[in-house]
Amino acid sequence: MQIRYFFRSTRAVAESAYARLEPAFEDEGAPLAITEIDEAAGLWEVAAYLEVAVGDDGEAVSGDERAEEFRAAAGLGADVEIGCEVLPDKDWMADVLAELKPVRAGRFVVHGAHDRDKIGAHELSIEIEAGMAFGTGHHGTTAGCLTLIDRVVRKRRPRAVLDLGTGSAVLAIALAKLARLAVIATDIDPVAVSVAAQNVRANEVAGLVETVRADGFAVPAVRRRAPFDLIVANILAGPLIRLAPDFRRHAARNADVVLSGILVEQAPAVRAAFRAQGFAHRETLVMGEWVALHLRRLAI
Known part of the structure; x- marks a missing residue:
């Protein structure tokens, strides 16, 4: 039996606990x-999916022990509430793959290995397998970013490109395949960086895409490549607003910026934060409750 154990707290507590859990359950x-x-x-959740022994009556016989193991491994006090959820005994990955259909955006098609035969001869294939937490490219924000990337690169070929918060590396792979662009792809989560590197290799663009762990722009590999002609970031509105000054410091004059992970109601605040840093609005794509933005740094 598998049980999802979780707790919720601030980002600092969550990140500290996550770092402790990795070696504990490796x-x-x-x-x-x-x-x-x-x-x-400012609420974050950390979860672990743990196997629990089952008795003859079908009930978990070590559930409480595993909950305390999770608490201790995460470095949590007795006052922190640990939630638990029994997961149905089923092939989750098979169900996910059955539901995922190829996603087309611009010239790109994001798909799993099970749909390779559905890709057209003139389409740019991005193969991403379903995973636990890093994205398959099927979220509307990803399609919005891919559409804007296609439009931007058709008109202006960038030389230095950054994919900030790369996740599964869908956008970095798209940029590499679209115009053989060299891309540095960063993420704050070391596991996401590892998964991104696997996807980069699987899509045969390892010679063009460098995957790096970084919190925002604070890493030597990013500073060495700056200034960037194109920065893409499909993260969240709050971090985008906080990082707006760093975008300006690392963007070349007339650089293009493609942003998403932004709810419709959050878009004005994001545009205002970047306008204050000298970025002009070029285009907004609306995908249901989400938007993707194309901005350009003014040549001043």
């Missing part, structure tokens, strides 16, 4: 996840 191969669940409240 040998077991237990999936872990860290997710921002309420941006306004």
Whole structure:
């Protein structure tokens, strides 16, 4: 039986606990996840998917022990509430793959290995397998970014490109395949960086895409490549607003910026933060409740 154990707290506590959990459950191969669940409240969730022994009556016989193991591994006090959720015994990956259909945006098609035969001769294939926490490219924000990237690169070929918060590396792979562009792809999560590197190799663009762990722009590999002619970032509105001054410091004059992970109601605040840093609005794509933005740094 598999049970999802989780707790919710501030980002600092969540990141510290996640870092502790990784080595604690590494040998077991237990999936872990860290997710921002309420941006306004600054609330994050950390979860571990742990196997639990089952008795003859079908009930978990070590559930409480595993909950305390999770608490201790995460370095949490007795006052922190540990939630648990029993997961149905089913082939989750098979169900996910069955539901995922190829996504087309611009010249790109994001798909799993099971849909390779559905890709047209003139389409740019981005193959991403379903995973626990890093994205398959099927979210509307990704399609919006891919569409804007296609439009930007058709008109202006950048030389230095950054994919900030790369996740599964969908956008970095797209840029590399679209125009053989060299891309540096960063993420704050070391596990995401590892998954991104695997996807880069699987899509045969390892010679063009460098994957690096970084919190924002604060890493030597990013500073060495700056200034960038194109920066793409599909993260969240709050971090984008906080990082707006860093975007300016690392963007070349007339650089293009493609942003998403932004709810419709958050778009004005994001545009205002970047306008204050000298970025002009070029285009907005609306995908349901989400938007993707194309901005350009003014040559001043």
